[in-house]
Amino acid sequence: MENIRPNMFSNIPQRYVGTKRADSLFFIKVQVASTDYKVQIKEHLVNNCGIRSKAVDKWFQAVTVATGFTAVEVENFYYILTCAHLFEYFYSAEIKVDCDKLNSWFNILIICQHYESDMIANHPNLYADPSNDPRFYSPARIIKLDQSKDLMLLKVSKRYLYGNHTMQLCQMPHPVLSLATVKPRPADDIMLVSWPPCRKDSVITGQLVARDRVYGQLTQYLSKGYSMHLVELNVVGGAGCSGAPVLSHQAAVIGLYHGRIESLGYAVSAADIYEFCLGAHQL
Known part of the structure; x- marks a missing residue:
C-alpha cells in the first residue's frame, strides 16, 4: 500500500x-475550566461581545467539539491545527479575541486515534450513552489564533498525550x-x-x-x-x-x-x- x-x-x-x-487526527473538546468562571464568561460575552444572555446559557449547555490534525512536530510537542470558531462568540470584525482569557477560562481537551481505539476495545458500551464519558483527555493550550482566517493552533505535550485507558503515554506516531x-x-x-x-x-x-x-x-x-x-x-x-x-x-x-x-x-x-x-x- x-x-x-x-x-x-x-x-x-x-x-x-x-x-x-x-493517525494525524485529534478529537478536540472545550469545557469551562470551573463553574466559577461561568459568571465572568457570561459578563464578558454579554457586555463586551454583544451576545444575548439566553444564547450564552444555551452555549454553556452545548458540547463544543471539533477535529484537529498535526501541523507541526517539534521535540516533545505536537502543534495541532483546528478552527478558531470554537470560540466564535468571543470575536467579531470589531472585537479581537483574547487568547490568554480563553486559556484561563477553558480546558481544551484532546484525544488521539490510538487512545480512542483502546477505549473501544476496553469499553464495549463506550458509545451506548455519549453523555457518560469515561475518557481521560489530554490538555492543550492555544498558542496562536487568527480570527480573520478561522485558524487556531494548539500545543500539546507528548508527556501528557495518553495512549490507552490506563493513561500510559502514547508511543505511536502522529505524522505531520x-x-x-x-x-x-x-x-x-x-x-x-x-x-x-x-x-x-x-x-x-x-x-x-x-x-x-x-x-x-x-x-x-x-x-x-x-x-x-x-x-x-x-x-x-x-x-x-x-x-x-x-x-x-x-x-x-x-x-x-x-x-x-x-x-x-x-x-x-x-x-x-x-x-x-x-x-x-x-x-
Missing part, C-alpha cells in the same frame, strides 16, 4: 489516503500532514477526513468546485470579519467536522474545513494555512 500513488479516487486510493492520514504544493483545480477529487463525536475515521469523498472564494461572494453575514481564501467543495461535514483536513488524492492538505454555507462546504485554503503556521514552532 505504501507504494501506491493514486491519481484519482477509487476504493484503493480512498483506503490509502484515509488510512495513511488517520503536508500541505499541497500544487493548487487544486475544479473537479479534482478530494476527501474530508474528520472526527465528529463518537464517529472517528469519518470519511467523505467528493470534488472541488472552486479553489478561491472570499466570504463576500458567499453570504451577507460578514460580522466576523473573515478574510480567508476558501476552497469550495461539494461535500458537507456535520457537527464536529470543523477543523478537519481536506485532502487531495495524494494525501496532501488542500484546506481546513470551515463549514457549510447554503448547500456547499468550504475550507480555509492551504496558502492561508501555510502563512498562519510560519514560525509556529518558536511559540
Whole structure:
C-alpha cells in the first residue's frame, strides 16, 4: 500500500489516503475550566461581545467539539491545527479575541486515534450513552489564533498525550500532514477526513468546485470579519467536522474545513494555512 500513488479516487486510493492520514487526527473538546468562571464568561460575552444572555446559557449547555490534525512536530510537542470558531462568540470584525482569557477560562481537551481505539476495545458500551464519558483527555493550550482566517493552533505535550485507558503515554506516531504544493483545480477529487463525536475515521469523498472564494461572494453575514481564501467543495461535514483536513488524492492538505454555507462546504485554503503556521514552532 505504501507504494501506491493514486491519481484519482477509487476504493484503493480512498483506503490509502484515509488510512495513511488517520493517525494525524485529534478529537478536540472545550469545557469551562470551573463553574466559577461561568459568571465572568457570561459578563464578558454579554457586555463586551454583544451576545444575548439566553444564547450564552444555551452555549454553556452545548458540547463544543471539533477535529484537529498535526501541523507541526517539534521535540516533545505536537502543534495541532483546528478552527478558531470554537470560540466564535468571543470575536467579531470589531472585537479581537483574547487568547490568554480563553486559556484561563477553558480546558481544551484532546484525544488521539490510538487512545480512542483502546477505549473501544476496553469499553464495549463506550458509545451506548455519549453523555457518560469515561475518557481521560489530554490538555492543550492555544498558542496562536487568527480570527480573520478561522485558524487556531494548539500545543500539546507528548508527556501528557495518553495512549490507552490506563493513561500510559502514547508511543505511536502522529505524522505531520503536508500541505499541497500544487493548487487544486475544479473537479479534482478530494476527501474530508474528520472526527465528529463518537464517529472517528469519518470519511467523505467528493470534488472541488472552486479553489478561491472570499466570504463576500458567499453570504451577507460578514460580522466576523473573515478574510480567508476558501476552497469550495461539494461535500458537507456535520457537527464536529470543523477543523478537519481536506485532502487531495495524494494525501496532501488542500484546506481546513470551515463549514457549510447554503448547500456547499468550504475550507480555509492551504496558502492561508501555510502563512498562519510560519514560525509556529518558536511559540
